[in-house]
Structure formats: C-alpha cells, structure tokens
Amino acid sequence: MKHCQLSGLCQAIGVVWSGEDKIITGLNTLDEATPSHVSFFNHEKHSAQLQKTQAAGVLIEARYAHLLPPHTAPLIADEPYLKLALASKLFRHTVTTKSQAPKIGVDCDIDPSVRFGCGVVIGDRVTILAGCYIGDDAVIGPDTMLYANVTLYHQTHIGARCIIHSGTVIGSDGYGFAQTKAGEHVKIYQNGNVIIENDVEIGANCAIDRGVFGATVIAQGSKLDNLVHIAHNCKVGAYALLTSQVGLAGSTTTGRNVVMGGQSGAAGHLHIGDFSTIAAKSGVTKSLKGYQTYAGFPAVEHRLWLKIQAKLSSLAKK
Amino acid sequence: MKHCQLSGLCQAIGVVWSGEDKIITGLNTLDEATPSHVSFFNHEKHSAQLQKTQAAGVLIEARYAHLLPPHTAPLIADEPYLKLALASKLFRHTVTTKSQAPKIGVDCDIDPSVRFGCGVVIGDRVTILAGCYIGDDAVIGPDTMLYANVTLYHQTHIGARCIIHSGTVIGSDGYGFAQTKAGEHVKIYQNGNVIIENDVEIGANCAIDRGVFGATVIAQGSKLDNLVHIAHNCKVGAYALLTSQVGLAGSTTTGRNVVMGGQSGAAGHLHIGDFSTIAAKSGVTKSLKGYQTYAGFPAVEHRLWLKIQAKLSSLAKK
Amino acid sequence: MKHCQLSGLCQAIGVVWSGEDKIITGLNTLDEATPSHVSFFNHEKHSAQLQKTQAAGVLIEARYAHLLPPHTAPLIADEPYLKLALASKLFRHTVTTKSQAPKIGVDCDIDPSVRFGCGVVIGDRVTILAGCYIGDDAVIGPDTMLYANVTLYHQTHIGARCIIHSGTVIGSDGYGFAQTKAGEHVKIYQNGNVIIENDVEIGANCAIDRGVFGATVIAQGSKLDNLVHIAHNCKVGAYALLTSQVGLAGSTTTGRNVVMGGQSGAAGHLHIGDFSTIAAKSGVTKSLKGYQTYAGFPAVEHRLWLKIQAKLSSLAKK
Numbered sequence: 001m002k003h004c005q006l007s008g009l010c011q012a013i014g015v016v017w018s019g020e021d022k023i024i025t026g027l028n029t030l031d032e033a034t035p036s037h038v039s040f041f042n043h044e045k046h047s048a049q050l051q052k053t054q055a056a057g058v059l060i061e062a063r064y065a066h067l068l069p070p071h072t073a074p075l076i077a078d079e080p081y082l083k084l085a086l087a088s089k090l091f092r093h094t095v096t097t098k099s100q101a102p103k104i105g106v107d108c109d110i111d112p113s114v115r116f117g118c119g120v121v122i123g124d125r126v127t128i129l130a131g132c133y134i135g136d137d138a139v140i141g142p143d144t145m146l147y148a149n150v151t152l153y154h155q156t157h158i159g160a161r162c163i164i165h166s167g168t169v170i171g172s173d174g175y176g177f178a179q180t181k182a183g184e185h186v187k188i189y190q191n192g193n194v195i196i197e198n199d200v201e202i203g204a205n206c207a208i209d210r211g212v213f214g215a216t217v218i219a220q221g222s223k224l225d226n227l228v229h230i231a232h233n234c235k236v237g238a239y240a241l242l243t244s245q246v247g248l249a250g251s252t253t254t255g256r257n258v259v260m261g262g263q264s265g266a267a268g269h270l271h272i273g274d275f276s277t278i279a280a281k282s283g284v285t286k287s288l289k290g291y292q293t294y295a296g297f298p299a300v301e302h303r304l305w306l307k308i309q310a311k312l313s314s315l316a317k318k
Numbered sequence: 319m320k321h322c323q324l325s326g327l328c329q330a331i332g333v334v335w336s337g338e339d340k341i342i343t344g345l346n347t348l349d350e351a352t353p354s355h356v357s358f359f360n361h362e363k364h365s366a367q368l369q370k371t372q373a374a375g376v377l378i379e380a381r382y383a384h385l386l387p388p389h390t391a392p393l394i395a396d397e398p399y400l401k402l403a404l405a406s407k408l409f410r411h412t413v414t415t416k417s418q419a420p421k422i423g424v425d426c427d428i429d430p431s432v433r434f435g436c437g438v439v440i441g442d443r444v445t446i447l448a449g450c451y452i453g454d455d456a457v458i459g460p461d462t463m464l465y466a467n468v469t470l471y472h473q474t475h476i477g478a479r480c481i482i483h484s485g486t487v488i489g490s491d492g493y494g495f496a497q498t499k500a501g502e503h504v505k506i507y508q509n510g511n512v513i514i515e516n517d518v519e520i521g522a523n524c525a526i527d528r529g530v531f532g533a534t535v536i537a538q539g540s541k542l543d544n545l546v547h548i549a550h551n552c553k554v555g556a557y558a559l560l561t562s563q564v565g566l567a568g569s570t571t572t573g574r575n576v577v578m579g580g581q582s583g584a585a586g587h588l589h590i591g592d593f594s595t596i597a598a599k600s601g602v603t604k605s606l607k608g609y610q611t612y613a614g615f616p617a618v619e620h621r622l623w624l625k626i627q628a629k630l631s632s633l634a635k636k
Numbered sequence: 637m638k639h640c641q642l643s644g645l646c647q648a649i650g651v652v653w654s655g656e657d658k659i660i661t662g663l664n665t666l667d668e669a670t671p672s673h674v675s676f677f678n679h680e681k682h683s684a685q686l687q688k689t690q691a692a693g694v695l696i697e698a699r700y701a702h703l704l705p706p707h708t709a710p711l712i713a714d715e716p717y718l719k720l721a722l723a724s725k726l727f728r729h730t731v732t733t734k735s736q737a738p739k740i741g742v743d744c745d746i747d748p749s750v751r752f753g754c755g756v757v758i759g760d761r762v763t764i765l766a767g768c769y770i771g772d773d774a775v776i777g778p779d780t781m782l783y784a785n786v787t788l789y790h791q792t793h794i795g796a797r798c799i800i801h802s803g804t805v806i807g808s809d810g811y812g813f814a815q816t817k818a819g820e821h822v823k824i825y826q827n828g829n830v831i832i833e834n835d836v837e838i839g840a841n842c843a844i845d846r847g848v849f850g851a852t853v854i855a856q857g858s859k860l861d862n863l864v865h866i867a868h869n870c871k872v873g874a875y876a877l878l879t880s881q882v883g884l885a886g887s888t889t890t891g892r893n894v895v896m897g898g899q900s901g902a903a904g905h906l907h908i909g910d911f912s913t914i915a916a917k918s919g920v921t922k923s924l925k926g927y928q929t930y931a932g933f934p935a936v937e938h939r940l941w942l943k944i945q946a947k948l949s950s951l952a953k954k
Contacts (some may be wrong), residue, residue, distance in 0.1 A: 055907055095781070096437035097747040110414040113433055115766035115784070128417060130433035130451045133802070135765045145413070147490070148433070148451035148469045149767070151784045151802035151840075165507075166487040167523065169840035171804040172783070175861040175879060183875050183893045184860050186938060187799075187837065201505065204469075204487035204525035205545075205803065207840035207862035207880075210712035223463070223503050225493040225545045226525035227565075227841075229862045229880040229898075239501050243493060244525075244547040245565045245583070247863075247881050247898050249916075257501045262547075262565050263583050263601070265881075265899050265920070267916065280567075281601045281615050282587065283917045288596070297917050298945070304952055309616070311951045315629045316622055391918065408922070428735040431751055431855075447733060448769045449752035449785070463731070465808070466751070466769035466787045481823075484787035484805040485841065522787075522805035527924035541821050543811040544843035544865045546884075557819050561811060562717055562843075562865040563883045563901070575819045580865075580883050581901050581919070598885075598903060599919045599933050627934070633947045 002026075002091045006057055006073065011037060013086040015059070015075045016247075022056045024193060026091050028086065028213040030055065038075065040084040059083045085178040088189035088212075093136065093154050102134070105142060117154060135171065141198065153210060159198035159220070167205035170194050174209040174216075174232025174250060188212060190232060197221075203228065203244070219256075231268065256289055264299075279305075321408045324375055324391070327356060331404040333377070333393045340374045344409050344509060345402065346531040348373065356393065358402040377401045403496035406530075411454065411472050420452070423460060427443035435472060435633065453489065459516065469529060472516070477516035477538070485523040488512050492527040492534075492568060493548025506530060508550060514541075521562070537574075549586065561598075573608055582617075597623075638662070638727045640708070642693055645674060649722040651695070651711045654949060658692045659840060662727050662827060663720065664849040666691065673713065676720040695719045706916075721814035724825035725846075729772065729790050738770070742779060773805065777834065789846060795834035795856070803841035806830050808846040810852075810868025810886060826868060833857075839864065839880070867904065879916075891926055909948075915941075 003025045014209035024224070025036040028126035030046055033039040033055035036223040040059040041050055049068045050058070052296050059080035068074055077083040095117075102116045105124035114128050117135040123142035128134070135154035144162040152158065154170025164170070171194045177185035192211025195200070196218045203226035210216060210232060217235045220226070225244040230236065235253040242248075245261045251269035258272050261280030266272060275291020283297035301306075321343040328335040343354045348364055351357040351373035358532045359368055368376070374557040375391035377398035386392055413435075420434045423442035432446050435453040441460030450464050452470070453472035458464070460479040470476070471489025482488070489512045495503035510529025514520070514536045521544035528534060529551045536548070540558040547565040548554065554566070555574040564578045567586035571619040576590050579598030584590060591608020601615035613623035639661045646653040659902045661672045666682055669675040669691035676695040677686055685702045686694070693709035695716035700731050704710055713719040727842060731753075737753045741760035759778035764770070767781050771790035776782070780798040788794070792901025800806070808828045813821035829845025832838070832854045839862035846852060849871045854866070858876040866872065867886040877895045878884075885904035894908050897916030909926020919933035931941035 095765070095783075096763065097745050111433065113431070113749070115747065127414065131469075131767055131785070132447055135784075143734075147413075147471070148453075149449065149467055149487075149785060151767075153783070163491070165490040165525075166471070167485055167525070167803055167841065169415070169785075172801040172840040172862065173799070173837075175375060175859070177859055177877070180608050185877065186859055186873060202493075203493065204484065204490040204527075205523050205841050205863075207803070207861065209840075210737075221502055223493070223495055225549075226487075226490065226527065227523075227863060229947070231861075231880065239503060239609045241495070241503065244549065244567075245563065245881065249898055262567055262585075263581070263899070265917065267898075270839075283582065308739065308948050308952045311948075312629075314624050315633075317947075318629075369732060415782065427733050429751065430788075431749070447731070449767055449787075464729070465789070466771075467785055467805075468765065481809070481841065484789070484809040485803055485843070519809075521811065521840050522808040522845075523803065539820055541811070543812055543867075544805075544808065544845065545841075557821060559813070559821065562885075563881065580885055580903075581899070589743075599901065630944050631953075634944045636947075 002093075003036075003112045004090055006038070009087055009090060010057075011073060012090055015077055015083060017057070017073065017075055019073050024056060026213065027088055028055070029060070031082050032214060035071070038087060040080045042081040042084075043099065059087070065225040079178075081178040082180065082186060085186040088187075090192060091191045092189040093191070095135065095154060111148075117198050123160065131165075138171075145266075147204075150202075153194075155193035155210070157195045159196055159200065161199045162196055164196075165202060165204040165226070168202050168208075169206070170196065170202075170208045171210045172207060174212050176250075178231065192216065192233065197238075200224075206230070223261075237274070258290075277302075319562065321354075322408055324356070327405055327408060328375075328393060330408055331401050331480075331636070333395055333401060335391065335393055337391050340382075342374060345406055346373070348376070350532060352488075353389070356405060357599065358398045359594075360399040377405070387430040399495075404603040406505075406509065409509045410507040411509070413453065413472060425561045429466075429553070441478065447484075465522075471512075473511035473528070475511065477507060477514055477518065480514055480516050481519040482514075483520060483522040483544070486526075488514065488520075488526045489528045490525060492530050494530050494550065494568075510534065510550065511534075515556075518542075524548070543580075555592070576608075585589050615623045638729075639672075639690055640726055642674070643722055645726060646693075646711060649719050649721060651713055652741055653693070653709060653711055655709050660692060662849065663909075664691070667695070668850060669936040671707070674723060676716045678717040679944060695723070715814075718762065718816065718822060721822040721824045724827060727826040727827045729827070731771065747784075759796065765802075774807075780836075783840075789830075791829035791846070793831045795832055795836065797835050798832055799837040800832075801838060801840040801842075801862070804838050804844075805842070806838075807846045810848050812868065812886075813849050827889045828852065828869065830854075833874075836860075837952060842866070861898075873910070893928075912950065 028037040030053040039055035060148040065074035100118040102120035109127045112203040113130045119137040128146045129148040131149040136246035141160035147166040151169045156171040173190040176188035197220040202224045206228045208230040219238040222240040229247040229263040231250040233251040237254045237256040241259045245263045245266040254272040255274030259277040263281040266284035271287045279295035282299040285298040296303035346355040346369035348371040357373035383392035418436040420438035428446045429448040431448045433556030437455040446464045447466040449467040459478035465484040469487045474489040475523035491508040494506035515538040522544045524546045526548040527550040535553045537556040543562040549568040551569040553571040555572045559577045563581045565583040572590040578596040582600040584602035589605045594608040595611040600617040603616040611620035666685035666689040675691035699709035733735040736754040738756035745763045747766040749752030755760045755773040764782045765784040767785040767932045777796035783802040787805045792807040805900040808824040812824035833856040838860045842864045844866040844900040845868040855874040861880040865883040871889040873892040883901040890908040894911040900918040902920035907923045912926040913929040915931035918935040929938035
C-alpha cells in the first residue's frame with residue numbers, strides 16, 4: 001500500500017502545516033478515516049462528523065478549524081475539495097502493462113490470451129475465456145466463470161461461484177472530480193476497489209466502479225442483468241435483482257432482496273430498504289424504507305403512483 | 319445435443335417418478351414442448367396450455383396433476399419452478415477454452431488474435447477484427463463484418479451481410495432465476511441461443527441474451543443502435559429500428575418495421591404490433607396494436623400523451 | 637482520402653447527369669459542403685441552405701432544382717436520400733485486419749496484445765493496456781491512458797492527457813439509414829470520425845459514434861461516466877459532465893460546462909446552452925438557453941417541473 005509523511009503530503013499539495021509528523025496511508029471520509037488517514041471538510045452538513053473524526057488531518061477552511069478534535073491536524077485550504085483531488089493522486093496505483101504469472105488453483109481453465117497484471121490470485125476450478133484482462137492484485141474465488149472479454153481492474157475481488165458475462169468492466173474509476181473556479185474538473189483518483197461476494201452473477205456489458213476510498217460492494221447472491229451501472233462506493237445488499245440498464249449513483253446502498261426493474265435508477269447517497277421493489281423506469285430520489293413496491297419519478301409508493309396515473313387519465317378525458 | 323433419461327432427470331433433481339422411461343432432450347414451455355421435452359406448470363394462468371401440451375413430463379404441484387393429458391407424466395414437486403432450475407443444469411453447454419480451427423469460407427479476413435471455440439462455421443468474405451471471441455458451434459453468414467472486440471457466445475447464428483459493432487455481446491445468458499423460500503436465486507441455465515438474420519446491423523456495446531429454451535431472434539434487415547438490451551426469447555421483427563439504449567424485457571415480440579426511440583423500453587411477454595413507433599423514453603407495459611405512434615410511461619397513443627402533457631402544463635400555470 | 641469524378645459517382649448511383657466533370661472528395665450537408673463535395677436536399681425546411689450551398693452537386697428532386705445556385709449541379713433523383721446512401725458507399729473506408737507498426741512516441745507502455753491498423757500515430761508517454769484495438773490512422777495524444785479492451789475505430793483522434801476506460805468504443809458507425817418504399821433500411825456509410833480533445837475522461841462501456849460527414853467532437857476537459865451514448869455529429873462542449881447512461885441523439889451540440897444527470901437524454905439536432913444542468917432521467921426535446929437547471933420529459937425549467945410535481949401530488953391526495 002502506498003503511504004507518505006503528512007508533511008510530504010502537505011508540501012505536495014501546497015498546504016502550510018507544521019506539527020508532529022505521521023505516516024499517512026490514504027484518504028477517507030470523516031466517518032471512516034483512521035488515525036493514518038487524511039480527510040476533508042467541504043460542507044457544513046458534515047459538522048457532526050467533524051467532531052468525531054479519527055483522521056490524522058483534515059483539509060478544511062480556516063473558519064471551521066476550531067471544530068476539529070485535538071488529535072486531528074487542521075490542514076488549512078481555501079478549497080479543501082480541490083486539495084483533496086491533488087492529494088488523491090499521491091495514493092494512486094500506477095497501472096502499467098507489467099505482467100506476472102498469477103497464482104492459480106487446481107483444475108482451472110484459462111485461455112492463453114488472458115492478460116494478467118502482477119500479483120493476481122485465482123482459486124480452484126476457475127474458467128476464464130479469451131480476451132479477459134485481470135489487473136494487478138485481483139483475486140478470483142473458486143468455481144467462478146469469466147466469459148470472454150471481461151475486464152477486472154487492479155485489486156478487484158471476486159468471490160466463489162460467480163459468473164461474469166462478456167464485456168463487463170469491474171473496478172473502473174468512479175466518477176469524482178473537484179471543480180476549479182474556472183469550471184475545470186480535477187480528477188479525484190479512485191483509490192478504493194470493488195468486492196463482489198459469492199454466488200453473484202453479472203450480465204453483459206455492465207460497469208461497476210471502484211470506490212473512491214474503501215470498496216464498492218455487490219453482496220452475496222445478487223444477480224445483475226445487462227448494461228447495469230454501479231457507481232463508486234455503492235453497497236448492493238445480498239440477493240438483489242438489478243435488471244437491465246439499472247443505474248445506481250455514488251454511495252447508494254441497498255438492503256437485502258431489493259428488486260429494481262429495467263431502466264430504473266437511484267440518486268446517490270441513499271438507502272433502499274430491505275425487500276424494496278422498484279418498478280421499471282422509476283427514479284429513486286430519497287431513501288426508501290422497504291418491504292413494498294415503489295414506482296415513478298420521483299419514486300413513490302406504488303399505490304400512490306397508480307392513483308396519480310388514474311388522475312392523469314381522467315384529466316386527459318376531460 | 320445433450321440428453322438424458324427421464325428417470326435420470328427425476329433422480330438428479332429429487333422428484334419421485336415411475337413409469338415408462340423416455341429420452342429427454344431438453345426443457346421447454348408447455349406450448350412449445352415436444353414429446354422429448356420436460357416442461358413445468360407454475361401458474362394457474364397457464365391451465366389451458368397444460369391440457370394441450372405435448373411434453374413427456376411436466377413439473378407440477380400434486381393438486382394440478384389431474385389436468386395433464388394422458389401422454390404426459392406428472393413430475394410432482396412442491397416448487398416446480400425450482401426443480402426446473404435444477405433440471406436446466408443437466409442440459410447446459412459446458413463452456414471451456416477448448417479451441418478448434420473453424421471451417422472458413424473463401425476470401426475471409428480474420429485477425430489472428432480472434433479466438434474460436436469448437437465447431438465454428440464461417441461463410442465467404444467474412445471480416446473479423448482483433449479481439450473477437452466466437453464460441454462453440456457459432457455460425458456466421460457470408461459478407462458479414464465483426465468489428466473489434468465482439469463476443470459471440472456458443473451456438474449464436476449470424477446471417478449474411480450483417481455488421482456487428484465493437485463491444486457487442488450476443489448470446490449471453492438470459493436473466494432467469496427461481497427463488498427459494500429463503501429468498502435466494504437459483505440459476506435457470508439458458509440453453510437456447512440467438513439467431514440474427516440477414517442484413518442486420520447492431521451498434522456498439524449492445525447485449526443480446528440467448529433464449530432460455532429456443533431462440534432469441536433479430537429478424538432480417540433490423541438495425542440496432544448502441545447500448546441496446548435484448549432479453550432472452552425476444553423476437554424482434556423484420557426491419558426494426560431500435561435506437562440507442564432501448565431495452566426489451568424477456569419474451570417480448572415485435573411486428574415488422576417497429577421503431578423505438580432512444581431510452582425507451584418494453585416490459586416482458588408483450589407484442590408490439592407492425593409499424594408501431596414508440597417515442598423516446600417511453601415504457602411499453604401492455605401489447606400494442608401498431609400502425610401508430612405511442613409515447614409516455616405507461617405508453618399510450620401519442621395523441622393522448624400530448625393531451626396529458628397539455629393538461630399538466632395548464633395545471634402548472636394555475 | 638477517397639475521391640472520384642462526379643460523372644463516376646452519378647453513374648455508380650444511377651443518376652443521369654452531364655456537365656463539366658469535377659473531382660469529388662466526399663459528401664456533406666448543404667451548409668458544410670465545399671466545392672469538392674456532393675450534397676442532398678430531402679426536406680423543404682432546408683430551402684434556405686440550398687441557395688447558399690457551395691456543393692459541386694446536390695441530389696435533389698426535379699421540382700426543386702431551380703433553387704440551386706449556378707455553381708451547383710442538380711443531380712436529379714426521385715429519392716435523393718436513398719441515392720445519398722448509395723453514394724456514401726463510394727467514400728467508405730475499407731476496414732481490414734491489415735496491420736502496421738504504429739509511430740510511437742517516447743516512454744510509452746503498450747501491451748503486446750494491442751492490435752493496430754495501419755498509419756497509427758501515438759504520442760509520448762501513452763499507456764495502452766491489453767486487448768485494445770486501434771484502427772487505421774488513429775492518433776493518440778501524449779500522456780493518454782487507454783485501459784484494457786478499449787476500441788478505437790479508424791481515424792479516431794484522442795487528445796493529450798485523456799483517460800479512456802475499459803470497454804469503451806469510439807468511432808463506431810453512426811445510426812443512419814435511408815428507407816426504401818418497401819420499408820427496408822439502406823445504410824448511409826459513416827465517413828466522418830471522432831475527435832476527443834485534451835483532458836477528457838471517458839468511463840467504461842461508452843459508445844461514441846463517428847460522424848456521418850465531419851466529426852463527432854468531445855471538447856476539452858469533458859468527463860463522461862459509464863455507459864454513455866454519443867451519436868454521430870454531436871459536439872459536446874468543453875468541461876461537460878455527462879453522467880452514467882446519458883444519451884445524446886445525432887447532431888446535438890452543447891455549450892460549455894453542461895451537466896447531465898444519470899439516464900437523461902437529448903433528442904437530435906438541438907443545442908443545449910452553456911452552463912445548463914439537466915436533471916437525472918430528463919429528456920431534452922428542444923434547444924435550451926442554458927445558465928439554469930432543467931428537468932422532466934419533455935424537459936422544462938426545474939422550477940416549473942417542481943410545480944407540476946406538486947400539482948400531481950395534491951391531485952393524488954384528492
């Protein structure tokens with residue numbers, strides 16, 4: 001894992017800081033930062049988290065610095081999120097074409113055209129068809145099948161008995177950018193990864209992004225149809241059924257046995273409760289309690305949606 | 319083709335049965351089952367089909383068994399659909415990396431990086447660019463062009479003069495699962511295939527799933543844009559225009575010269591009549607007669623949709 | 637570049653013509669045609685453009701021929717658009733598996749499995765991972781990264797410091813067909829290309845079509861998320877943020893710093909003004925002035941959309 005001194009980090013991104021130096025192993029949110037992480041504060045709605053953070057240092061505007069706990073160094077910046085973007089580059093994994101023979105279990109069937117990065121570990125009885133690419137330090141569990149032309153980025157973890165269909169990409173960069181005052185977008189390097197648990201099946205031409213910090217997770221027994229988009233840091237709960245062309249925006253989580261109909265989607269930073277069913281083409285814009293069916297955009301209880309449709313029909317007849 | 323004894327099938331999936339043994343060559347719906355097929359009955363709405371089935375045996379709850387015709391053996395199960403899932407595994411094609419030189423017509427231009435399964439047959443003057451994968455027993459008609467990184471699963475049939483753009487996947491598994499009482503999803507192996515007729519063009523990064531039984535069909539002269547999803551057992555009629563990001567759910571069929579606008583979709587098990595035009599972003603939720611334009615979600619006649627929009631506008635002005 | 641005599645073109649597509657012969661280098665719209673282009677007139681709404689065209693000749697019905705300027709030859713046809721389709725074939729690039737070592741800059745890192753067409757030019761410090769395909773005459777700027785299994789069609793231009801994620805296809809054919817009276821679709825060969833400017837990032841499994849004539853352009857600093865569709869001849873302005881599953885239909889252009897939410901789309905031949913924000917799932921059906929937020933389908937000002945939603949909610953409560 002990449003790491004640096006806090007002093008070095010500050011120097012690299014142009015933040016003035018002095019104090020006791022520490023080794024920093026990465027970036028994270030205020031909530032999830034450990035004492036070896038640097039975090040950031042860019043919105044007042046996160047004030048409560050500020051006071052409880054374990055972070056070694058927090059990128060923060062001067063006027064908020066007094067809210068930090070004593071063990072956390074203020075890293076003063078006018079635009080903390082932009083500085084975060086700069087800092088993220090320090091922890092990025094450098095992807096190259098360097099290749100190393102993977103560690104392979106027994107009875108595997110791997111096409112000679114498959115290309116591996118370094119440090120790949122493959123379980124027993126894994127099948128990987130032609131044209132797949134398996135990035136550095138990826139792990140594939142036993143009895144898993146990768147059809148042709150699947151791409152796993154570095155550090156992707158695939159569980160046991162999974163089936164990944166052709167064209168699917170797992171571990172691509174999440175969509176995260178900081179904006180400059182001039183309207184330019186500065187990349188926040190996505191240094192997390194993707195974890196696919198056991199017994200997951202993923203259809204063709206899906207895209208599952210790696211976490212910005214931490215992991216994007218597809219929990220056990222979930223089944224994704226074709227052309228599904230899962231953004232960074234989503235946690236799809238166990239036994240989900242995400243049908244074709246569904247999209248989940250960043251950091252949205254679902255409970256267990258959630259069903260989403262075709263071409264439906266959810267905004268970011270929501271929770272979709274256990275046993276929610278989302279009708280086709282719906283758009284979820286706030287968190288849902290679950291144990292029922294929702295429909296429409298914005299998604300509401302299905303019963304209510306039917307009522308709205310009935311009213312519209314009768315309106316049209318007038 | 320895979321086959322087994324009916325007795326062996328029952329033993330493998332834990333169904334008690336005795337009677338005259340038969341060779342079973344596959345599974346199918348009540349309607350389409352032949353005397354060498356096993357079928358299933360899991361919903362009362364299919365009662366009429368039950369009485370007319372040709373199936374050798376039907377997975378069925380005991381209370382419905384008396385509805386079967388005399389030539390059809392009752393295969394009694396509390397959860398017939400789950401047993402179907404187990405049985406489907408017996409007929410699956412085992413996909414491996416085993417490769418065999420394909421039978422190739424004259425004047426073909428095939429990149430040396432293309433990987434073939436066994437038993438592939440390629441017509442005259444076919445071009446296949448780098449990175450394509452052509453699975454077992456696939457057939458490609460004359461004068462067809464596959465751009466780079468196309469994936470054809472086993473048993474896919476492509477007609478003459480077709481153009482398949484990069485990243486497109488044809489023949490991936492349909493999305494079919496039986497549910498256990500615990501909420502787990504058990505795979506129904508997709509043992510059908512895909513048939514693309516002559517003069518079809520398919521855009522980039524589409525996904526066309528193989529049939530669960532029988533074929534998914536794209537009929538002659540149809541043109542698909544990019545990122546289109548076609549689920550298992552759809553039959554897209556001749557001269558269709560399916561524009562980008564369209565999705566068809568399972569078993570939906572269309573007449574001829576159907577046009578679907580961008581990001582529109584249709585639910586499963588519907589028929590969209592000849593010369594239907596579906597406006598962009600619409601969602602078809604019931605079968606349509608055709609020869610006109612439909613819009614909205616749920617999709618209605620375009621004229622009605624315009625009326626609803628006008629009412630909404632005037633409402634907003636109040 | 638392909639070219640032919642005007643006389644040869646007319647003969648090839650079955651148009652009777654006599655006059656002073658010229659070398660024709662391609663086809664184009666009335667507006668953009670140069671004196672070495674042939675153009676077409678198939679709708680009265682383009683009459684104004686007809687009078688100002690620079691084209692060497694225009695495919696046109698006899699009854700409109702008198703509207704042409706004196707320097708432009710009338711190429712009389714009952715179905716000019718069908719003749720255009722036939723003519724487009726004359727200028728198509730013949731794609732083959734022929735390969736040639738590309739011209740490569742310093743300090744590049746290119747996987748040996750990458751396949752190149754002829755005439756490819758690659759800048760300094762470019763990384764290209766396994767399974768990519770780079771078509772004839774493609775150009776890749778310095779410091780650009782192509783993740784595994786990216787496909788660039790012939791003549792695609794990628795700028796400096798771009799990041800293209802896996803599975804993305806750039807330069808596939810635009811979706812253009814002329815219809816016969818029998819309802820068949822005749823391909824209009826897409827002889828333009830795609831230009832990706834500097835500092836663009838494109839997510840996984842996107843599809844960006846080449847221009848029919850001229851270029852499809854993604855301007856500098858734009859960031860596309862996963863599964864985005866960009867049709868032929870779109871011009872995405874600088875610093876756009878197009879999030880996942882967005883679709884732009886043909887020839888639509890955007891100003892700078894346009895933001896489009898997930899699963900939103902725009903119809904063809906529109907302009908979306910500078911600093912427009914389009915909410916998720918919206919569908920843009922007419923040109924937008926910009927500098928504000930739009931929502932819904934058809935997309936309206938966000939304020940108005942909220943009002944409509946409120947009215948719907950109160951209707952449902954009645």
